[in-house]
Amino acid sequence: MSVPPLTLSAEFRKIVEARMNQVLKGIEETFNQIIETQKITPTELKDELESLQESFNLLFQKWSLEILYTLLLKDAIGFGEIKKILTVNSRTLSDKLKMLQKHGYITRNVTAGPPLRVEYTLTSKGKNTVLLALPLLYYSSSSEVKA
Amino acid sequence: MSVPPLTLSAEFRKIVEARMNQVLKGIEETFNQIIETQKITPTELKDELESLQESFNLLFQKWSLEILYTLLLKDAIGFGEIKKILTVNSRTLSDKLKMLQKHGYITRNVTAGPPLRVEYTLTSKGKNTVLLALPLLYYSSSSEVKA
DNA sequence: TTTACTAATACAACAAGGTATACAAAGTAC
DNA sequence: GTACTTTGTATACCTTGTTGTATTAGTAAA
Incomplete structure:
Protein backbone atom coordinates (compact mmCIF):
# COMPACT_ATOMS: atom_id res chain seq x y z
CA MET A 1 0.00 0.00 0.00
CA SER A 2 2.72 2.48 1.05
CA VAL A 3 0.34 5.01 2.55
CA PRO A 4 2.11 8.29 3.29
CA PRO A 5 2.67 8.53 7.04
CA LEU A 6 0.03 10.49 8.91
CA THR A 7 1.01 13.03 11.47
CA LEU A 8 -0.97 11.06 13.94
CA SER A 9 0.84 7.89 13.02
CA ALA A 10 4.23 9.51 13.27
CA GLU A 11 3.65 10.96 16.68
CA PHE A 12 1.93 7.83 17.79
CA ARG A 13 4.78 5.67 16.72
CA LYS A 14 7.47 7.76 18.31
CA ILE A 15 5.88 7.72 21.71
CA VAL A 16 4.81 4.13 21.58
CA GLU A 17 8.22 3.02 20.42
CA ALA A 18 10.02 4.85 23.15
CA ARG A 19 7.82 3.15 25.65
CA MET A 20 8.32 -0.11 23.85
CA ASN A 21 12.03 -0.20 24.32
CA GLN A 22 11.61 -0.18 28.05
CA VAL A 23 8.99 -2.87 27.80
CA LEU A 24 11.15 -5.02 25.64
CA LYS A 25 14.11 -4.85 27.95
CA GLY A 26 11.97 -5.89 30.87
CA ILE A 27 10.35 -8.80 29.12
CA GLU A 28 13.61 -10.13 27.81
CA GLU A 29 15.18 -10.03 31.23
CA THR A 30 12.24 -11.88 32.71
CA PHE A 31 12.20 -14.41 29.94
CA ASN A 32 15.90 -15.18 30.30
CA GLN A 33 15.54 -15.73 33.99
CA ILE A 34 13.03 -18.44 33.35
CA ILE A 35 14.69 -20.11 30.43
CA GLU A 36 18.18 -20.30 31.82
CA THR A 37 17.09 -22.23 34.85
CA GLN A 38 14.92 -24.71 32.98
CA LYS A 39 15.49 -26.95 30.02
CA ILE A 40 12.40 -27.39 27.95
CA THR A 41 11.55 -30.60 26.10
CA PRO A 42 9.76 -30.66 22.75
CA THR A 43 6.70 -32.15 24.41
CA GLU A 44 6.53 -29.42 27.00
CA LEU A 45 6.92 -26.85 24.28
CA LYS A 46 4.07 -28.39 22.33
CA ASP A 47 1.77 -28.34 25.35
CA GLU A 48 2.78 -24.81 26.15
CA LEU A 49 1.79 -23.77 22.66
CA GLU A 50 -1.51 -25.58 22.82
CA SER A 51 -2.46 -23.85 26.03
CA LEU A 52 -2.05 -20.51 24.30
CA GLN A 53 -3.78 -21.53 21.14
CA GLU A 54 -7.39 -20.93 22.00
CA SER A 55 -7.14 -17.27 22.82
CA PHE A 56 -4.63 -16.91 20.07
CA ASN A 57 -7.04 -18.21 17.48
CA LEU A 58 -9.78 -16.04 18.78
CA LEU A 59 -7.86 -12.80 18.80
CA PHE A 60 -5.88 -13.13 15.65
CA GLN A 61 -8.53 -14.03 13.20
CA LYS A 62 -9.49 -11.43 10.70
CA TRP A 63 -11.19 -8.30 12.08
CA SER A 64 -10.98 -9.11 15.81
CA LEU A 65 -8.13 -6.78 16.68
CA GLU A 66 -9.29 -4.19 14.18
CA ILE A 67 -12.63 -4.03 15.92
CA LEU A 68 -11.09 -3.77 19.36
CA TYR A 69 -8.72 -1.09 18.17
CA LYS A 83 -19.13 -1.24 9.43
CA LYS A 84 -18.33 1.99 7.60
CA ILE A 85 -14.90 2.46 9.12
CA LEU A 86 -13.71 -1.06 8.51
CA THR A 87 -15.70 -1.66 5.34
CA VAL A 88 -16.63 -5.08 6.56
CA ASN A 89 -19.58 -7.24 5.68
CA SER A 90 -22.68 -7.11 7.92
CA ARG A 91 -22.69 -10.80 8.48
CA THR A 92 -19.03 -10.95 9.32
CA LEU A 93 -19.20 -7.97 11.64
CA SER A 94 -22.22 -9.39 13.39
CA ASP A 95 -20.45 -12.70 13.96
CA LYS A 96 -17.29 -11.11 15.24
CA LEU A 97 -19.09 -8.79 17.61
CA LYS A 98 -21.02 -11.70 19.02
CA MET A 99 -17.88 -13.69 19.52
CA LEU A 100 -15.98 -10.83 21.14
CA GLN A 101 -18.90 -10.22 23.42
CA LYS A 102 -19.17 -13.88 24.35
CA HIS A 103 -15.52 -13.94 25.37
CA GLY A 104 -15.79 -10.80 27.42
CA TYR A 105 -13.91 -8.35 25.27
CA ILE A 106 -16.79 -6.01 24.54
CA THR A 107 -20.20 -5.02 25.88
CA ARG A 108 -23.40 -4.47 23.95
CA ASN A 109 -25.78 -1.75 25.13
CA LYS A 127 -9.08 -2.60 26.64
CA ASN A 128 -6.07 -4.26 28.21
CA THR A 129 -5.82 -6.65 25.34
CA VAL A 130 -5.67 -3.93 22.71
CA LEU A 131 -3.24 -1.91 24.75
CA LEU A 132 -0.94 -4.90 25.02
CA ALA A 133 -1.22 -5.46 21.30
CA LEU A 134 -0.14 -1.92 20.44
CA PRO A 135 3.60 -2.26 20.95
CA LEU A 136 3.63 -5.45 18.95
CA LEU A 137 1.72 -3.92 16.07
CA TYR A 138 3.77 -0.76 15.95
CA TYR A 139 7.06 -2.52 16.32
CA SER A 140 6.47 -5.00 13.53
CA SER A 141 5.04 -2.42 11.17
CA SER A 142 7.83 0.06 11.79
CA SER A 143 10.63 -2.42 11.26
CA GLU A 144 8.81 -3.56 8.17
CA VAL A 145 9.63 -0.19 6.69
CA LYS A 146 13.26 -0.25 7.70
CA ALA A 147 13.92 -3.78 6.47
CA MET B 1 -8.25 -29.36 24.85
CA SER B 2 -8.07 -28.48 28.58
CA VAL B 3 -4.46 -29.54 29.06
CA PRO B 4 -3.51 -29.66 32.72
CA PRO B 5 -1.33 -26.67 33.54
CA LEU B 6 2.37 -27.31 33.32
CA THR B 7 4.68 -26.19 36.04
CA LEU B 8 6.52 -24.26 33.41
CA SER B 9 3.33 -22.53 32.34
CA ALA B 10 2.37 -21.63 35.85
CA GLU B 11 5.70 -20.12 36.72
CA PHE B 12 5.91 -18.51 33.35
CA ARG B 13 2.55 -16.91 33.67
CA LYS B 14 3.13 -15.57 37.11
CA ILE B 15 6.32 -13.80 36.21
CA VAL B 16 5.13 -12.59 32.85
CA GLU B 17 1.90 -11.30 34.32
CA ALA B 18 3.64 -9.38 37.02
CA ARG B 19 5.76 -7.74 34.40
CA MET B 20 2.71 -7.18 32.29
CA ASN B 21 0.95 -5.04 34.81
CA GLN B 22 3.76 -2.55 34.73
CA VAL B 23 3.76 -2.63 30.98
CA LEU B 24 0.05 -2.06 30.81
CA LYS B 25 0.13 0.91 33.09
CA GLY B 26 2.83 2.54 31.01
CA ILE B 27 1.13 1.96 27.71
CA GLU B 28 -2.20 3.22 28.90
CA GLU B 29 -0.64 6.38 30.22
CA THR B 30 1.11 7.00 26.95
CA PHE B 31 -1.96 6.26 24.96
CA ASN B 32 -4.12 8.64 26.95
CA GLN B 33 -1.60 11.43 26.49
CA ILE B 34 -1.96 11.12 22.78
CA ILE B 35 -5.69 10.65 22.56
CA GLU B 36 -6.69 13.41 24.89
CA THR B 37 -4.89 16.04 22.91
CA GLN B 38 -6.15 14.91 19.52
CA LYS B 39 -9.55 14.20 18.17
CA ILE B 40 -9.48 11.44 15.61
CA THR B 41 -11.77 11.31 12.61
CA PRO B 42 -13.13 8.09 11.15
CA THR B 43 -10.99 8.58 8.07
CA GLU B 44 -7.83 8.99 10.07
CA LEU B 45 -8.73 5.92 12.02
CA LYS B 46 -9.22 3.96 8.86
CA ASP B 47 -5.84 5.02 7.48
CA GLU B 48 -4.20 4.30 10.77
CA LEU B 49 -5.59 0.79 10.65
CA GLU B 50 -4.50 0.25 7.10
CA SER B 51 -0.95 1.27 7.87
CA LEU B 52 -0.81 -1.47 10.48
CA GLN B 53 -2.50 -4.05 8.38
CA GLU B 54 0.37 -5.44 6.40
CA SER B 55 2.49 -6.56 9.28
CA PHE B 56 -0.63 -7.56 11.08
CA ASN B 57 -1.65 -9.91 8.32
CA LEU B 58 1.80 -11.34 8.11
CA LEU B 59 2.26 -12.06 11.77
CA PHE B 60 -1.15 -13.26 12.73
CA GLN B 61 -1.80 -15.82 10.12
CA LYS B 62 -1.75 -19.41 11.19
CA TRP B 63 1.63 -20.76 12.32
CA SER B 64 3.66 -17.56 12.11
CA LEU B 65 3.78 -16.77 15.80
CA GLU B 66 3.92 -20.42 16.72
CA ILE B 67 7.05 -20.81 14.65
CA LEU B 68 8.67 -17.71 16.10
CA TYR B 69 7.82 -18.81 19.60
CA LYS B 83 7.52 -29.97 11.83
CA LYS B 84 7.35 -32.54 14.58
CA ILE B 85 6.70 -30.07 17.38
CA LEU B 86 3.95 -28.19 15.60
CA THR B 87 2.61 -31.13 13.58
CA VAL B 88 2.37 -28.95 10.55
CA ASN B 89 2.36 -29.88 6.90
CA SER B 90 5.69 -29.77 5.02
CA ARG B 91 4.39 -27.47 2.39
CA THR B 92 2.83 -25.08 4.84
CA LEU B 93 5.92 -24.99 7.03
CA SER B 94 8.13 -24.41 4.04
CA ASP B 95 5.97 -21.51 2.88
CA LYS B 96 5.82 -19.89 6.29
CA LEU B 97 9.54 -20.19 6.87
CA LYS B 98 10.24 -18.62 3.52
CA MET B 99 7.90 -15.76 4.28
CA LEU B 100 9.28 -15.15 7.73
CA GLN B 101 12.77 -15.18 6.31
CA LYS B 102 11.85 -12.80 3.53
CA HIS B 103 10.49 -10.30 6.03
CA GLY B 104 13.51 -10.52 8.27
CA TYR B 105 12.14 -12.44 11.21
CA ILE B 106 14.33 -15.52 10.86
CA THR B 107 17.62 -16.64 9.33
CA ARG B 108 18.31 -19.81 7.41
CA ASN B 109 21.72 -21.46 7.83
CA LYS B 127 13.12 -12.09 18.77
CA ASN B 128 11.75 -8.69 19.72
CA THR B 129 8.51 -9.46 17.99
CA VAL B 130 7.88 -12.66 19.93
CA LEU B 131 8.90 -11.04 23.17
CA LEU B 132 6.39 -8.27 22.60
CA ALA B 133 3.74 -10.83 21.78
CA LEU B 134 4.22 -12.71 25.04
CA PRO B 135 2.32 -10.42 27.39
CA LEU B 136 -0.57 -10.27 24.98
CA LEU B 137 -0.77 -14.02 24.61
CA TYR B 138 -0.48 -14.74 28.29
CA TYR B 139 -2.90 -12.05 29.28
CA SER B 140 -5.63 -13.11 26.93
CA SER B 141 -5.24 -16.80 27.67
CA SER B 142 -5.21 -16.27 31.42
CA SER B 143 -8.30 -14.10 31.49
CA GLU B 144 -9.93 -16.63 29.22
CA VAL B 145 -9.83 -19.03 32.15
CA LYS B 146 -11.24 -16.56 34.64
CA ALA B 147 -14.08 -15.44 32.38
C1' DT C 1 24.54 -48.67 -7.50
C1' DT C 2 21.73 -48.86 -3.88
C1' DT C 3 20.29 -47.30 0.42
C1' DA C 4 19.51 -43.84 3.90
C1' DC C 5 18.59 -39.34 5.46
C1' DT C 6 16.96 -34.45 5.71
C1' DA C 7 14.77 -30.80 3.29
C1' DA C 8 11.79 -29.32 0.30
C1' DT C 9 8.30 -29.23 -3.75
C1' DA C 10 3.96 -30.64 -6.67
C1' DC C 11 -0.68 -31.21 -7.06
C1' DA C 12 -5.26 -32.32 -6.18
C1' DA C 13 -8.82 -32.19 -2.59
C1' DC C 14 -10.93 -30.04 1.17
C1' DA C 15 -12.65 -27.01 4.79
C1' DA C 16 -13.25 -22.62 7.00
C1' DG C 17 -14.35 -18.27 6.69
C1' DG C 18 -15.67 -14.03 4.24
C1' DT C 19 -18.57 -11.80 0.84
C1' DA C 20 -22.65 -10.10 -1.92
C1' DT C 21 -27.18 -9.67 -2.10
C1' DA C 22 -31.37 -9.58 -0.41
C1' DC C 23 -34.43 -9.54 3.27
C1' DA C 24 -36.59 -9.15 8.31
C1' DA C 25 -37.60 -6.94 12.87
C1' DA C 26 -38.52 -2.70 15.50
C1' DG C 27 -39.82 1.73 15.87
C1' DT C 28 -41.27 6.53 14.35
C1' DA C 29 -42.92 9.92 10.86
C1' DC C 30 -46.06 10.99 7.23
C1' DG D 1 -51.06 1.79 5.59
C1' DT D 2 -46.52 3.39 3.51
C1' DA D 3 -42.03 4.91 3.93
C1' DC D 4 -37.67 5.31 6.36
C1' DT D 5 -34.01 4.25 9.70
C1' DT D 6 -30.85 1.16 12.14
C1' DT D 7 -29.57 -3.37 13.35
C1' DG D 8 -29.02 -7.20 12.24
C1' DT D 9 -30.19 -12.34 9.74
C1' DA D 10 -30.48 -15.91 5.63
C1' DT D 11 -28.73 -18.03 1.76
C1' DA D 12 -25.67 -19.37 -1.43
C1' DC D 13 -21.31 -18.51 -3.58
C1' DC D 14 -16.40 -18.10 -3.76
C1' DT D 15 -11.67 -17.35 -2.29
C1' DT D 16 -7.95 -18.51 0.47
C1' DG D 17 -5.14 -21.38 2.94
C1' DT D 18 -4.16 -26.02 4.75
C1' DT D 19 -3.62 -30.77 4.27
C1' DG D 20 -2.40 -35.62 2.40
C1' DT D 21 0.15 -38.16 -0.46
C1' DA D 22 3.71 -38.66 -3.39
C1' DT D 23 7.89 -37.06 -5.40
C1' DT D 24 12.40 -34.62 -6.10
C1' DA D 25 17.08 -32.86 -4.63
C1' DG D 26 21.34 -33.33 -2.49
C1' DT D 27 24.87 -35.88 0.06
C1' DA D 28 27.38 -39.75 1.92
C1' DA D 29 27.95 -44.42 3.62
C1' DA D 30 27.66 -49.44 2.41
Whole structure:
Protein backbone atom coordinates (compact mmCIF):
# COMPACT_ATOMS: atom_id res chain seq x y z
CA MET A 1 0.00 0.00 0.00
CA SER A 2 2.72 2.48 1.05
CA VAL A 3 0.34 5.01 2.55
CA PRO A 4 2.11 8.29 3.29
CA PRO A 5 2.67 8.53 7.04
CA LEU A 6 0.03 10.49 8.91
CA THR A 7 1.01 13.03 11.47
CA LEU A 8 -0.97 11.06 13.94
CA SER A 9 0.84 7.89 13.02
CA ALA A 10 4.23 9.51 13.27
CA GLU A 11 3.65 10.96 16.68
CA PHE A 12 1.93 7.83 17.79
CA ARG A 13 4.78 5.67 16.72
CA LYS A 14 7.47 7.76 18.31
CA ILE A 15 5.88 7.72 21.71
CA VAL A 16 4.81 4.13 21.58
CA GLU A 17 8.22 3.02 20.42
CA ALA A 18 10.02 4.85 23.15
CA ARG A 19 7.82 3.15 25.65
CA MET A 20 8.32 -0.11 23.85
CA ASN A 21 12.03 -0.20 24.32
CA GLN A 22 11.61 -0.18 28.05
CA VAL A 23 8.99 -2.87 27.80
CA LEU A 24 11.15 -5.02 25.64
CA LYS A 25 14.11 -4.85 27.95
CA GLY A 26 11.97 -5.89 30.87
CA ILE A 27 10.35 -8.80 29.12
CA GLU A 28 13.61 -10.13 27.81
CA GLU A 29 15.18 -10.03 31.23
CA THR A 30 12.24 -11.88 32.71
CA PHE A 31 12.20 -14.41 29.94
CA ASN A 32 15.90 -15.18 30.30
CA GLN A 33 15.54 -15.73 33.99
CA ILE A 34 13.03 -18.44 33.35
CA ILE A 35 14.69 -20.11 30.43
CA GLU A 36 18.18 -20.30 31.82
CA THR A 37 17.09 -22.23 34.85
CA GLN A 38 14.92 -24.71 32.98
CA LYS A 39 15.49 -26.95 30.02
CA ILE A 40 12.40 -27.39 27.95
CA THR A 41 11.55 -30.60 26.10
CA PRO A 42 9.76 -30.66 22.75
CA THR A 43 6.70 -32.15 24.41
CA GLU A 44 6.53 -29.42 27.00
CA LEU A 45 6.92 -26.85 24.28
CA LYS A 46 4.07 -28.39 22.33
CA ASP A 47 1.77 -28.34 25.35
CA GLU A 48 2.78 -24.81 26.15
CA LEU A 49 1.79 -23.77 22.66
CA GLU A 50 -1.51 -25.58 22.82
CA SER A 51 -2.46 -23.85 26.03
CA LEU A 52 -2.05 -20.51 24.30
CA GLN A 53 -3.78 -21.53 21.14
CA GLU A 54 -7.39 -20.93 22.00
CA SER A 55 -7.14 -17.27 22.82
CA PHE A 56 -4.63 -16.91 20.07
CA ASN A 57 -7.04 -18.21 17.48
CA LEU A 58 -9.78 -16.04 18.78
CA LEU A 59 -7.86 -12.80 18.80
CA PHE A 60 -5.88 -13.13 15.65
CA GLN A 61 -8.53 -14.03 13.20
CA LYS A 62 -9.49 -11.43 10.70
CA TRP A 63 -11.19 -8.30 12.08
CA SER A 64 -10.98 -9.11 15.81
CA LEU A 65 -8.13 -6.78 16.68
CA GLU A 66 -9.29 -4.19 14.18
CA ILE A 67 -12.63 -4.03 15.92
CA LEU A 68 -11.09 -3.77 19.36
CA TYR A 69 -8.72 -1.09 18.17
CA THR A 70 -11.56 0.89 16.67
CA LEU A 71 -13.48 0.69 19.92
CA LEU A 72 -10.43 1.83 21.83
CA LEU A 73 -10.20 4.99 19.79
CA LYS A 74 -13.88 5.75 19.40
CA ASP A 75 -15.14 4.65 22.78
CA ALA A 76 -18.87 4.02 22.27
CA ILE A 77 -19.81 3.27 18.72
CA GLY A 78 -22.69 1.77 16.77
CA PHE A 79 -22.91 -1.13 14.38
CA GLY A 80 -23.19 1.02 11.30
CA GLU A 81 -20.21 3.17 12.14
CA ILE A 82 -17.92 0.23 12.68
CA LYS A 83 -19.13 -1.24 9.43
CA LYS A 84 -18.33 1.99 7.60
CA ILE A 85 -14.90 2.46 9.12
CA LEU A 86 -13.71 -1.06 8.51
CA THR A 87 -15.70 -1.66 5.34
CA VAL A 88 -16.63 -5.08 6.56
CA ASN A 89 -19.58 -7.24 5.68
CA SER A 90 -22.68 -7.11 7.92
CA ARG A 91 -22.69 -10.80 8.48
CA THR A 92 -19.03 -10.95 9.32
CA LEU A 93 -19.20 -7.97 11.64
CA SER A 94 -22.22 -9.39 13.39
CA ASP A 95 -20.45 -12.70 13.96
CA LYS A 96 -17.29 -11.11 15.24
CA LEU A 97 -19.09 -8.79 17.61
CA LYS A 98 -21.02 -11.70 19.02
CA MET A 99 -17.88 -13.69 19.52
CA LEU A 100 -15.98 -10.83 21.14
CA GLN A 101 -18.90 -10.22 23.42
CA LYS A 102 -19.17 -13.88 24.35
CA HIS A 103 -15.52 -13.94 25.37
CA GLY A 104 -15.79 -10.80 27.42
CA TYR A 105 -13.91 -8.35 25.27
CA ILE A 106 -16.79 -6.01 24.54
CA THR A 107 -20.20 -5.02 25.88
CA ARG A 108 -23.40 -4.47 23.95
CA ASN A 109 -25.78 -1.75 25.13
CA VAL A 110 -29.15 -1.21 23.57
CA THR A 111 -30.92 2.13 23.92
CA ALA A 112 -34.41 1.59 22.56
CA GLY A 113 -35.04 5.25 21.76
CA PRO A 114 -36.78 6.52 18.65
CA PRO A 115 -33.91 5.52 16.43
CA LEU A 116 -32.87 2.11 17.72
CA ARG A 117 -29.32 2.48 18.90
CA VAL A 118 -26.89 -0.28 19.83
CA GLU A 119 -23.60 0.80 21.32
CA TYR A 120 -20.54 -1.33 21.68
CA THR A 121 -17.86 -0.59 24.25
CA LEU A 122 -14.70 -2.29 25.41
CA THR A 123 -14.62 -4.15 28.70
CA SER A 124 -11.48 -3.74 30.76
CA LYS A 125 -10.30 -7.08 29.45
CA GLY A 126 -10.82 -5.85 25.94
CA LYS A 127 -9.08 -2.60 26.64
CA ASN A 128 -6.07 -4.26 28.21
CA THR A 129 -5.82 -6.65 25.34
CA VAL A 130 -5.67 -3.93 22.71
CA LEU A 131 -3.24 -1.91 24.75
CA LEU A 132 -0.94 -4.90 25.02
CA ALA A 133 -1.22 -5.46 21.30
CA LEU A 134 -0.14 -1.92 20.44
CA PRO A 135 3.60 -2.26 20.95
CA LEU A 136 3.63 -5.45 18.95
CA LEU A 137 1.72 -3.92 16.07
CA TYR A 138 3.77 -0.76 15.95
CA TYR A 139 7.06 -2.52 16.32
CA SER A 140 6.47 -5.00 13.53
CA SER A 141 5.04 -2.42 11.17
CA SER A 142 7.83 0.06 11.79
CA SER A 143 10.63 -2.42 11.26
CA GLU A 144 8.81 -3.56 8.17
CA VAL A 145 9.63 -0.19 6.69
CA LYS A 146 13.26 -0.25 7.70
CA ALA A 147 13.92 -3.78 6.47
CA MET B 1 -8.25 -29.36 24.85
CA SER B 2 -8.07 -28.48 28.58
CA VAL B 3 -4.46 -29.54 29.06
CA PRO B 4 -3.51 -29.66 32.72
CA PRO B 5 -1.33 -26.67 33.54
CA LEU B 6 2.37 -27.31 33.32
CA THR B 7 4.68 -26.19 36.04
CA LEU B 8 6.52 -24.26 33.41
CA SER B 9 3.33 -22.53 32.34
CA ALA B 10 2.37 -21.63 35.85
CA GLU B 11 5.70 -20.12 36.72
CA PHE B 12 5.91 -18.51 33.35
CA ARG B 13 2.55 -16.91 33.67
CA LYS B 14 3.13 -15.57 37.11
CA ILE B 15 6.32 -13.80 36.21
CA VAL B 16 5.13 -12.59 32.85
CA GLU B 17 1.90 -11.30 34.32
CA ALA B 18 3.64 -9.38 37.02
CA ARG B 19 5.76 -7.74 34.40
CA MET B 20 2.71 -7.18 32.29
CA ASN B 21 0.95 -5.04 34.81
CA GLN B 22 3.76 -2.55 34.73
CA VAL B 23 3.76 -2.63 30.98
CA LEU B 24 0.05 -2.06 30.81
CA LYS B 25 0.13 0.91 33.09
CA GLY B 26 2.83 2.54 31.01
CA ILE B 27 1.13 1.96 27.71
CA GLU B 28 -2.20 3.22 28.90
CA GLU B 29 -0.64 6.38 30.22
CA THR B 30 1.11 7.00 26.95
CA PHE B 31 -1.96 6.26 24.96
CA ASN B 32 -4.12 8.64 26.95
CA GLN B 33 -1.60 11.43 26.49
CA ILE B 34 -1.96 11.12 22.78
CA ILE B 35 -5.69 10.65 22.56
CA GLU B 36 -6.69 13.41 24.89
CA THR B 37 -4.89 16.04 22.91
CA GLN B 38 -6.15 14.91 19.52
CA LYS B 39 -9.55 14.20 18.17
CA ILE B 40 -9.48 11.44 15.61
CA THR B 41 -11.77 11.31 12.61
CA PRO B 42 -13.13 8.09 11.15
CA THR B 43 -10.99 8.58 8.07
CA GLU B 44 -7.83 8.99 10.07
CA LEU B 45 -8.73 5.92 12.02
CA LYS B 46 -9.22 3.96 8.86
CA ASP B 47 -5.84 5.02 7.48
CA GLU B 48 -4.20 4.30 10.77
CA LEU B 49 -5.59 0.79 10.65
CA GLU B 50 -4.50 0.25 7.10
CA SER B 51 -0.95 1.27 7.87
CA LEU B 52 -0.81 -1.47 10.48
CA GLN B 53 -2.50 -4.05 8.38
CA GLU B 54 0.37 -5.44 6.40
CA SER B 55 2.49 -6.56 9.28
CA PHE B 56 -0.63 -7.56 11.08
CA ASN B 57 -1.65 -9.91 8.32
CA LEU B 58 1.80 -11.34 8.11
CA LEU B 59 2.26 -12.06 11.77
CA PHE B 60 -1.15 -13.26 12.73
CA GLN B 61 -1.80 -15.82 10.12
CA LYS B 62 -1.75 -19.41 11.19
CA TRP B 63 1.63 -20.76 12.32
CA SER B 64 3.66 -17.56 12.11
CA LEU B 65 3.78 -16.77 15.80
CA GLU B 66 3.92 -20.42 16.72
CA ILE B 67 7.05 -20.81 14.65
CA LEU B 68 8.67 -17.71 16.10
CA TYR B 69 7.82 -18.81 19.60
CA THR B 70 9.29 -22.24 18.99
CA LEU B 71 12.48 -20.68 17.73
CA LEU B 72 12.64 -18.42 20.76
CA LEU B 73 12.59 -21.38 23.09
CA LYS B 74 14.73 -23.78 21.10
CA ASP B 75 17.23 -21.39 19.63
CA ALA B 76 18.66 -23.18 16.59
CA ILE B 77 16.37 -25.82 15.18
CA GLY B 78 15.93 -27.84 11.99
CA PHE B 79 13.07 -28.17 9.58
CA GLY B 80 12.10 -31.64 10.76
CA GLU B 81 12.06 -30.73 14.41
CA ILE B 82 9.76 -27.78 13.90
CA LYS B 83 7.52 -29.97 11.83
CA LYS B 84 7.35 -32.54 14.58
CA ILE B 85 6.70 -30.07 17.38
CA LEU B 86 3.95 -28.19 15.60
CA THR B 87 2.61 -31.13 13.58
CA VAL B 88 2.37 -28.95 10.55
CA ASN B 89 2.36 -29.88 6.90
CA SER B 90 5.69 -29.77 5.02
CA ARG B 91 4.39 -27.47 2.39
CA THR B 92 2.83 -25.08 4.84
CA LEU B 93 5.92 -24.99 7.03
CA SER B 94 8.13 -24.41 4.04
CA ASP B 95 5.97 -21.51 2.88
CA LYS B 96 5.82 -19.89 6.29
CA LEU B 97 9.54 -20.19 6.87
CA LYS B 98 10.24 -18.62 3.52
CA MET B 99 7.90 -15.76 4.28
CA LEU B 100 9.28 -15.15 7.73
CA GLN B 101 12.77 -15.18 6.31
CA LYS B 102 11.85 -12.80 3.53
CA HIS B 103 10.49 -10.30 6.03
CA GLY B 104 13.51 -10.52 8.27
CA TYR B 105 12.14 -12.44 11.21
CA ILE B 106 14.33 -15.52 10.86
CA THR B 107 17.62 -16.64 9.33
CA ARG B 108 18.31 -19.81 7.41
CA ASN B 109 21.72 -21.46 7.83
CA VAL B 110 22.74 -24.49 5.82
CA THR B 111 25.54 -26.76 7.01
CA ALA B 112 26.21 -29.15 4.16
CA GLY B 113 27.74 -31.86 6.32
CA PRO B 114 27.09 -35.61 5.89
CA PRO B 115 23.55 -35.24 7.08
CA LEU B 116 22.30 -32.12 5.37
CA ARG B 117 21.36 -29.73 8.10
CA VAL B 118 19.37 -26.54 7.79
CA GLU B 119 19.09 -24.48 10.91
CA TYR B 120 16.64 -21.69 11.51
CA THR B 121 17.28 -18.95 14.05
CA LEU B 122 15.54 -15.75 15.05
CA THR B 123 16.88 -12.42 13.95
CA SER B 124 16.74 -9.65 16.51
CA LYS B 125 13.62 -8.36 14.85
CA GLY B 126 12.07 -11.78 15.17
CA LYS B 127 13.12 -12.09 18.77
CA ASN B 128 11.75 -8.69 19.72
CA THR B 129 8.51 -9.46 17.99
CA VAL B 130 7.88 -12.66 19.93
CA LEU B 131 8.90 -11.04 23.17
CA LEU B 132 6.39 -8.27 22.60
CA ALA B 133 3.74 -10.83 21.78
CA LEU B 134 4.22 -12.71 25.04
CA PRO B 135 2.32 -10.42 27.39
CA LEU B 136 -0.57 -10.27 24.98
CA LEU B 137 -0.77 -14.02 24.61
CA TYR B 138 -0.48 -14.74 28.29
CA TYR B 139 -2.90 -12.05 29.28
CA SER B 140 -5.63 -13.11 26.93
CA SER B 141 -5.24 -16.80 27.67
CA SER B 142 -5.21 -16.27 31.42
CA SER B 143 -8.30 -14.10 31.49
CA GLU B 144 -9.93 -16.63 29.22
CA VAL B 145 -9.83 -19.03 32.15
CA LYS B 146 -11.24 -16.56 34.64
CA ALA B 147 -14.08 -15.44 32.38
C1' DT C 1 24.54 -48.67 -7.50
C1' DT C 2 21.73 -48.86 -3.88
C1' DT C 3 20.29 -47.30 0.42
C1' DA C 4 19.51 -43.84 3.90
C1' DC C 5 18.59 -39.34 5.46
C1' DT C 6 16.96 -34.45 5.71
C1' DA C 7 14.77 -30.80 3.29
C1' DA C 8 11.79 -29.32 0.30
C1' DT C 9 8.30 -29.23 -3.75
C1' DA C 10 3.96 -30.64 -6.67
C1' DC C 11 -0.68 -31.21 -7.06
C1' DA C 12 -5.26 -32.32 -6.18
C1' DA C 13 -8.82 -32.19 -2.59
C1' DC C 14 -10.93 -30.04 1.17
C1' DA C 15 -12.65 -27.01 4.79
C1' DA C 16 -13.25 -22.62 7.00
C1' DG C 17 -14.35 -18.27 6.69
C1' DG C 18 -15.67 -14.03 4.24
C1' DT C 19 -18.57 -11.80 0.84
C1' DA C 20 -22.65 -10.10 -1.92
C1' DT C 21 -27.18 -9.67 -2.10
C1' DA C 22 -31.37 -9.58 -0.41
C1' DC C 23 -34.43 -9.54 3.27
C1' DA C 24 -36.59 -9.15 8.31
C1' DA C 25 -37.60 -6.94 12.87
C1' DA C 26 -38.52 -2.70 15.50
C1' DG C 27 -39.82 1.73 15.87
C1' DT C 28 -41.27 6.53 14.35
C1' DA C 29 -42.92 9.92 10.86
C1' DC C 30 -46.06 10.99 7.23
C1' DG D 1 -51.06 1.79 5.59
C1' DT D 2 -46.52 3.39 3.51
C1' DA D 3 -42.03 4.91 3.93
C1' DC D 4 -37.67 5.31 6.36
C1' DT D 5 -34.01 4.25 9.70
C1' DT D 6 -30.85 1.16 12.14
C1' DT D 7 -29.57 -3.37 13.35
C1' DG D 8 -29.02 -7.20 12.24
C1' DT D 9 -30.19 -12.34 9.74
C1' DA D 10 -30.48 -15.91 5.63
C1' DT D 11 -28.73 -18.03 1.76
C1' DA D 12 -25.67 -19.37 -1.43
C1' DC D 13 -21.31 -18.51 -3.58
C1' DC D 14 -16.40 -18.10 -3.76
C1' DT D 15 -11.67 -17.35 -2.29
C1' DT D 16 -7.95 -18.51 0.47
C1' DG D 17 -5.14 -21.38 2.94
C1' DT D 18 -4.16 -26.02 4.75
C1' DT D 19 -3.62 -30.77 4.27
C1' DG D 20 -2.40 -35.62 2.40
C1' DT D 21 0.15 -38.16 -0.46
C1' DA D 22 3.71 -38.66 -3.39
C1' DT D 23 7.89 -37.06 -5.40
C1' DT D 24 12.40 -34.62 -6.10
C1' DA D 25 17.08 -32.86 -4.63
C1' DG D 26 21.34 -33.33 -2.49
C1' DT D 27 24.87 -35.88 0.06
C1' DA D 28 27.38 -39.75 1.92
C1' DA D 29 27.95 -44.42 3.62
C1' DA D 30 27.66 -49.44 2.41
